[in-house]
Amino acid sequence: xxxxxxxxxxxxxxxxxxxxxxxxxxxxxxxxxxxxxxxxxxxxxxxxxxxxxxxxxxxxxxxxxxxxxxxxxxxxxxxxxxxxxxxxxxxxxxxxxxxxxxxxxxxxxxxxxxxxxxxxxxxxxxxxxxxxxxxxxxxxxxxxxxxxxxxxxxxxxxxxxxxxxxxxxxxxxxxxxxxxxxxxxxxxxxxxxxxxxxxxxxxxxxxxxxxxxxxxxxxxxxxxxxxxxxxxxxxxxxxxxxxxxxxxxxxxxxxxxxxxxxxxxxxxxxxxxxxxxxxxxxxxxxxxxxxxxx
Numbered sequence: 001x002x003x004x005x006x007x008x009x010x011x012x013x014x015x016x017x018x019x020x021x022x023x024x025x026x027x028x029x030x031x032x033x034x035x036x037x038x039x040x041x042x043x044x045x046x047x048x049x050x051x052x053x054x055x056x057x058x059x060x061x062x063x064x065x066x067x068x069x070x071x072x073x074x075x076x077x078x079x080x081x082x083x084x085x086x087x088x089x090x091x092x093x094x095x096x097x098x099x100x101x102x103x104x105x106x107x108x109x110x111x112x113x114x115x116x117x118x119x120x121x122x123x124x125x126x127x128x129x130x131x132x133x134x135x136x137x138x139x140x141x142x143x144x145x146x147x148x149x150x151x152x153x154x155x156x157x158x159x160x161x162x163x164x165x166x167x168x169x170x171x172x173x174x175x176x177x178x179x180x181x182x183x184x185x186x187x188x189x190x191x192x193x194x195x196x197x198x199x200x201x202x203x204x205x206x207x208x209x210x211x212x213x214x215x216x217x218x219x220x221x222x223x224x225x226x227x228x229x230x231x232x233x234x235x236x237x238x239x240x241x242x243x244x245x246x247x248x249x250x251x252x253x254x255x256x257x258x259x260x261x262x263x264x265x266x267x268x269x270x271x272x273x274x275x276x277x278x279x280x281x282x283x284x285x286x287x288x289x290x291x292x293x294x
Contacts, residue, residue, distance in 0.1 A: 005047035008244025012046040018256035047244020061221040070241040084208040088238040089145040105147040150229035159258040161210030205236045221262040
């Protein structure tokens with residue numbers, strides 16, 4: 001069974017369909033649920049860190065602790081900067097450090113665990129911020145971070161430390177305006193770029209992320225989608241890691257093949273093991289060692 005967070009339920013079902021197609025399983029053999037009490041045998045987590053009762057989770061992607069790491073934006077940002085020197089925003093608590101006039105534009109983050117720009121407010125003028133604070137439209141329990149003016153932004157699907165697929169976020173034509181914006185699913189679309197055309201600095205940051213995860217979790221299988229921004233100085237900034245990324249048919253297929261090749265839990269019969277072995281052999285023959293090209 002797949003334990004999914006409610007926000008990732010549609011993508012989890014797409015992934016289930018792709019896994020079943022690869023293995024020739026009936027879809028009823030791999031159910032998707034958001035209710036941890038219904039789990040009989042856990043195959044993977046999709047953005048849900050809910051505990052499940054008396055289950056052995058070794059080798060199950062993604063682990064509870066991995067999902068909690070991804071969802072705590074402040075903690076993972078701090079750890080990536082400290083451990084592998086990845087550039088990422090500073091999260092400053094309003095209760096201990098207010099931004100100054102020299103810091104605008106900046107972002108107020110009302111939650112450290114939101115998605116899709118949830119809980120983010122942009123302030124371009126210091127006076128607007130002071131007014132919002134005085135009127136209690138924002139509270140001292142919030143955090144503020146610098147605003148980065150990205151020239152490009154990428155969504156990188158990472159499977160066990162390797163790039164599965166990569167997309168450039170393009171602002172929709174009817175959303176293009178002069179000024180400040182945050183690229184999200186409402187104002188942007190994702191344009192796929194070829195793996196070999198991936199900017200080297202984006203590859204480098206992805207590799208560093210993989211090194212950090214390996215240092216924390218060893219060879220445990222995992223998947224995530226990184227949001228990375230590139231500034232005019234070509235600096236790559238880590239924005240967030242998504243443990244329940246939105247998938248389409250193409251990305252779901254890549255995820256399915258990676259999971260079958262990497263996770264013994266999907267090899268239940270001799271036929272399943274044969275499929276997994278074929279996928280493992282394809283992975284071994286890859287010419288680009290940082291790209292997962294099954």
